[in-house]
Amino acid sequence: MGINPMLTGTDLLTKVKDLGDVSKSDLVRSCGYVSDKKDGGERLNFTAFYEALLEAKGINFSTGGPAIGKGGRKLSYTAKVQGNGNLLIGKAYTAMLNLEAGDEFEIKLGKKAIRLIPTGAAAEHSEGAEAVDE
Incomplete structure (x- = not known):
């Protein structure tokens, strides 16, 4: 089985659109969000896939800056x-x-x-x- 690179940005959006109506597992696998387990099986990285998809759509999950307070709470x-x-x-x-x-x-x-x-x-x-x- 060939390993696909993890797609991001417009490449990811294009691939998702091209694949159309496939299962979520096949979608994640086809976009390269797969890692190998110690027992030889594969692990689908749904979280990384969805974060990359949201970033490609313009929603940024930047974690580099300092966190200020708890999410959603007002000071x-x-x-x-x-x-x-x-x-x-x-x-x-x-x-x-x-x-x-x-x-x-x-x-x-x-x-x-x-x-x-x-x-x-x-x-x-x-x-x-x-x-x-x-």
Whole structure:
């Protein structure tokens, strides 16, 4: 049995259209989304096939960027003081400002407000971040 290369982009869309009404297994196999199992059998890679198909249709599943929060959840822009007195700011907010572990801030206390002012490397990281209105 000849091994087909994994088709992507317009080649994948063309192949799917040409094959027409075939079984899903035959479609995945014909487009090259097959790998060999240790016992000599074949494994059909449906997930990779469907992701490539969606990307070919213009829906991008890019996983290279930092994940911000849980998928579909909206940020509340509020924080609660924990039982031990700590005030936790989540990863979603630090990612928006391009902050990294070890970045330092000056803490300014105002009337019912706490402001974190980036110093040193944190100031450089957050320069390119989008401004967030209060």
